[in-house]
Amino acid sequence: MMGKARVAILFGGQSSEHEISCISAGGILGALDRERFEPILIGITRAGKWVLVDQATTLEIKDGKLPEVDSSLPAISADIHGFTVAGTPLAIDVLFPLLHGPYGEDGTVQGLCEMAGIRYVGSGVLASAVGMDKSFAKPIFEAAGLKVAPGVVLKKGEWSASQIEGLTYPVFVKPARSGSSRGTTKVKRFDELAAAIEYGFEFDTKVLIEEAVVGREIECGVLESAGKAKASPIGEIKILGKHEFYDFEAKYLDGATTVAFPDDLPAGVEESIQRAAVTAFNSLGCEGLARVDFFYSNQGEIIINELNTMPGFTATSMFPKLWNRAGVSYSQIITQLIEAALTRSAHVTR
Ligand SMILES: Nc1ncnc2c1ncn2[C@@H]1O[C@H](COP(=O)(O)OP(=O)(O)O)[C@@H](O)[C@H]1O
Numbered sequence: 001m002m003g004k005a006r007v008a009i010l011f012g013g014q015s016s017e018h019e020i021s022c023i024s025a026g027g028i029l030g031a032l033d034r035e036r037f038e039p040i041l042i043g044i045t046r047a048g049k050w051v052l053v054d055q056a057t058t059l060e061i062k063d064g065k066l067p068e069v070d071s072s073l074p075a076i077s078a079d080i081h082g083f084t085v086a087g088t089p090l091a092i093d094v095l096f097p098l099l100h101g102p103y104g105e106d107g108t109v110q111g112l113c114e115m116a117g118i119r120y121v122g123s124g125v126l127a128s129a130v131g132m133d134k135s136f137a138k139p140i141f142e143a144a145g146l147k148v149a150p151g152v153v154l155k156k157g158e159w160s161a162s163q164i165e166g167l168t169y170p171v172f173v174k175p176a177r178s179g180s181s182r183g184t185t186k187v188k189r190f191d192e193l194a195a196a197i198e199y200g201f202e203f204d205t206k207v208l209i210e211e212a213v214v215g216r217e218i219e220c221g222v223l224e225s226a227g228k229a230k231a232s233p234i235g236e237i238k239i240l241g242k243h244e245f246y247d248f249e250a251k252y253l254d255g256a257t258t259v260a261f262p263d264d265l266p267a268g269v270e271e272s273i274q275r276a277a278v279t280a281f282n283s284l285g286c287e288g289l290a291r292v293d294f295f296y297s298n299q300g301e302i303i304i305n306e307l308n309t310m311p312g313f314t315a316t317s318m319f320p321k322l323w324n325r326a327g328v329s330y331s332q333i334i335t336q337l338i339e340a341a342l343t344r345s346a347h348v349t350r
């Protein structure tokens with residue numbers, strides 16, 4: 001390509017992971033290879049307004065304050081013709097949708113890019129949507145030969161009491177499209193179930209009830225390289241203190257968890273998890289990257305929990321950490337993802 005590729009980093013957004021997305025954007029801005037790429041920052045406010053963000057903006061935690069997209073910045077209009085600021089088209093070669101959760105990681109922004117003919121980093125519409133909705137991802141994982149936690153899906157206003165009979169407790173109740181453990185409850189007895197279901201329905205119209213897996217939480221990064229999905233070393237989430245599970249506080253409060261690289265697993269387990277991660281990636285038709293989360297049960301089973309098509313992407317997030325372990329730097333991951341996106345077709349079926 002002649003000149004530098006203009007990379008639009010799209011961040012913020014309407015989901016509960018707004019600040020994490022801002023911090024990830026700051027990380028990418030700092031690590032982007034300026035010899036090859038020219039960044040453009042596009043923020044989405046909490047209310048959903050798209051704005052052009054100045055590159056001097058602070059996108060990190062400062063004086064204990066989390067970064068946020070400022071709604072007083074110049075508005076960007078985004079439609080099927082592309083992006084414009086005050087009527088002037090914004091020239092971009094590739095979009096990095098650094099958004100988590102609904103309206104970002106779920107295929108919606110990807111659909112907008114497809115309509116506008118804009119290349120973008122990561123999974124397409126279908127894989128993004130399926131990865132976001134656990135009630136659809138689980139049967140696909142199963143069909144690909146992976147093990148999932150047994151469970152049922154309840155639809156708001158349509159479920160029946162027979163669906164929640166005979167569960168083995170404890171169970172996890174979680175919204176189908178949760179993120180950051182929002183709306184998720186561990187339920188130890190039947191008489192606590194109704195309240196947990198009701199709470200889950202505050203976050204989504206579908207709720208999953210799953211038997212709790214007793215074991216360890218292991219994550220694996222998948223990165224596409226020259227069209228082939230490759231798995232990173234595995235990492236384990238170690239929850240410190242009194243958290244019952246990897247809940248919202250454990251995820252975001254300082255010092256509540258650490259990442260470990262387990263060396264005490266039986267021979268072959270890491271390789272099996274890596275294979276399962278690649279299988280999961282391919283089963284949903286993912287592109288670019290994904291973080292695949294597993295349980296390694298106390299019975300020695302490898303059970304897939306979920307796949308995230310846009311995992312946390314700050315320099316110290318799990319996904320970059322896993323690749324650092326394999327000798328791939330944060331900056332190299334970013335370059336690889338952008339280059340893969342630039343070489344991809346901007347047409348859905350070609
Ligand atoms: N079936 C399960 N067995 C054991 N723990 C679970 C189960 N489902 C969820 N959890 C716990 O809840 C956390 C959040 O659930 P998860 O399905 O990963 O949703 P999210 O998309 O919000 O991360 C997990 O990291 C794990 O600690």
Ligand SMILES: [Mg+2]
Pocket residue numbers: 181293306
């Ligand atoms: Mg999770």
